[in-house]
Amino acid sequence: MGPPVTELTDRARDIFRAVVDGYLTSGVPVGSKTIALATGLNLSPASIRHVMGQLESLGLLASPHTSAGRVPTERGLRLFVDGMMQATEPSADERAQIEAELGRNAGRGGPVEAALAATTAALSGLSACAGLVLVPKRELTxxxxxxxxxxxxxxxxxxxxxxxxxxxxxxxxxxxxxxxxxxxxxxxxxxxxxxxxxxxxxxxxxxxxxxxxxxxxxxxxxxxxxxxxxxxxxxxRRPVLIVRGQGRLIDAAAAADLDRVRDLLDDLDGKQEIASLLDSASAGDATRIFIGAENKLFALSGSSVIARPFRGPGGQVVGVVGVIGPTRLNYARVVPMVDFTAATLARLMG
Missing domain, CATH: 3.30.390.10 (Enolase-like, N-terminal domain)
Known part of the structure; x- marks a missing residue:
């Protein structure tokens, strides 16, 4: 485990946040000159490099062999998500897209899974990840x-x-x-x-x-x-796990790391393992975030899962919705989006 965020100096926190924000936005290592030019820290590149070296020694940043810049480690991402992330609520247009898919499909009187799949596809498109929804086998009355x-x-x-x-x-x-x-x-x-x-x-x-x-x-x-x-x-044969948007995992940033993408798609093919992971997120009300090798399923692909349970009549958990993508995803934007989708699906099941 890395140090608590409160143990970092203000300067270290600011530089660490700048590296994480820059990396999650661009997908490339962030250098000291970039931080010096793009932030209002009023520090020289040399001073920034010194702090980045300290953060690296704490296991929060890493320096790829091909670049002088730094990227956050999985431990660093966990620290950022748990202690520093400032969530960005879905926009009115994003909320409307998710609700429209739910209303359009639920209103057809078709299988519940059709509405779940369409809503999950909308979440996939907005988050640029693969959308997941887990529903237990149901005995229709x-x-x-x-x-x-x-x-x-x-x-x-x-x-x-x-x-x-x-x-x-x-x-x-x-x-x-x-x-x-x-x-x-x-x-x-x-x-x-x-x-x-x-x-x-x-x-x-x-x-x-x-x-x-x-x-x-x-x-x-x-x-x-x-x-x-x-x-x-x-x-x-009622499905347990619905996956939508696998193709969104192969973006421009992923093209340089096709082995990782191939491993991730293999993970998605192992639906039973993914279903077990999502099922573990069904306990409690909070959104669960699994980052990289924190779960052995993603030790090779370096993927992250954001998942939240949703409830039906009587307050019982009836499913889990979420996304899966590379660890370099916009947690501050995607986490609230998953939360909103879970609340939307709860209305469908209620």
């Missing part, structure tokens, strides 16, 4: 199920959940199925399965069909079985 004919051989199965979610699946029809059989099957499933989860619905239908208690003709019975199988399979 059914309100109704219906079938809409599309052609003589296909129908649209429409599931409406108690939370208002509407999801559609295309279903192959048995040969010769009539429109009345579609209506009969839908009425039967809605009356029998309303208020049940998918797992409970499947168990009840299997019992009733096996016991001969389902008052259905053969065609409607086949449709019920096929429809239930479609929904049960989909429930088993």
């Amino acid at each position: 059914l309100r109704s199920i219906g079938f809409v004919p599309l052609s003589p051989v296909q129908a649209l199965a429409v599931l409406v959940a108690e939370d208002g979610t509407v999801e559609n699946r295309v279903l192959d029809l048995p040969p010769g199925l009539t429109g009345s059989a579609l209506v009969e099957a839908g009425n039967y499933m809605s009356a029998t399965l309303g208020g049940l989860t998918l797992g409970e619905a499947r168990a009840r239908i299997e019992r009733e069909l096996a016991d001969g208690r389902a008052a259905l003709d053969g065609a409607a019975r086949t449709l019920v079985e096929r429809g239930l199988a479609v929904w049960s399979e989909d429930g088993d």
